[in-house]
Amino acid sequence: MNDTAALPRLVIFDVDGTLSDSQGDIIGSMVDAFDGEGLTPPARDAILGIVGLSLDVAMPHLAPEVDAATCVRLVEGYKVAYMQRRVTAGASHSPLYAGMRELVETLAAQPGTLLGIATGKSRRGLVALLENHGLTGVFQTIQVADDHPSKPHPSMILTALAETGVAAERAVMIGDTTFDIDMAHAAGVAAIAVDWGYHPTGALAHAAGQAGTPATLLAEIDRLTKETAA
Incomplete structure (x- = not known):
């Protein structure tokens, strides 16, 4: 890998409309x-x-x-x-979108890749969802509505960066709403918009990347965090 890719990277997921169909x-x-x-x-x-x-x-x-x-x-x-x-x-309850479990598991298995969540859900609701889908312990940083101003305020992402020690240029926010994209911009982090969620894709054109499938999402994550093959 190149020098940039040798540094840790942080992949932050929204939940409703991005990971799960709620x-x-x-x-x-x-x-x-x-x-x-x-x-x-x-x-x-x-x-x-x-x-x-x-x-x-x-x-x-x-x-x-x-x-x-x-x-x-x-x-x-x-x-x-x-x-x-x-x-x-x-x-x-709130099934995961097709291919998203596999994507999360692929990323979690990569050395140097840390995973996070930034969601408007409550902690109780998120914990229940993660337990339901067997994803407890997969995410190194979890930011919920209980502890932060609402999106698009950058507090969730800034806290995730601080908790993991990852630089903003090595992080990416993945979401399906303008609130996710605007939050990422406010935090100085690249954003990827997925097209299977709840806001019209036309409203998400200001994201740094777009993804229509988990496979293209993985490619966009690698591109925006400057991850390259060894």
């Missing part, structure tokens, strides 16, 4: 939360449009007409509904 659970839980308050649920596209934001930031976007107390109840209603769906679904 849209059915997200939409259903949001509908349940709004129904519980006697409110008309937002449209599907509106709900998917806020995926990636922390719930306390997302909810006022979905229900701008309600007061702060109602937003708090909507957030709690969503959390309860989502947890119930997770328990009911068991192993079938």
Whole structure:
């Protein structure tokens, strides 16, 4: 490998819409939360449009007409509904996208490659998802909504870099929303947009890389972290 590739690299993944397909659970839980308050649920596209934001930031976007107390109840209603769906679904909850387990396992097996997560999910929700898919312990740095300002604030990525000691130019953020791409830009890290997630691909054109399959995603990770064959 070249001199740059000899340095550690960090590959940071978003979760919902990137690693796992959670849209059915997200939409259903949001509908349940709004129904519980006697409110008309937002449209599907509106709900998917806020995926990636922390719930306390997302909810006022979905229900701008309600007061702060109602937003708090909507957030709690969503959390309860989502947890119930997770328990009911068991192993079938939020399935991984085809090929993503293999990609993560390939990267995890590479010396000098560290893996991270930056997600708008809660720690409880993320831990449950990783346990469900047998991925506990695979990621060296995990950043969740509990501990940071909402995306696109760069706090999650900056903390991941600090925890791993990896330089920004040797890190890449992988996501499916504008929030992921903008967060990466704010942190000085290259971003790769995947086209199987929740935001229109046209809105992600400002990413440094684009990927339509796990195989092309791996190639883009190598290109943007300057990884080359020995």
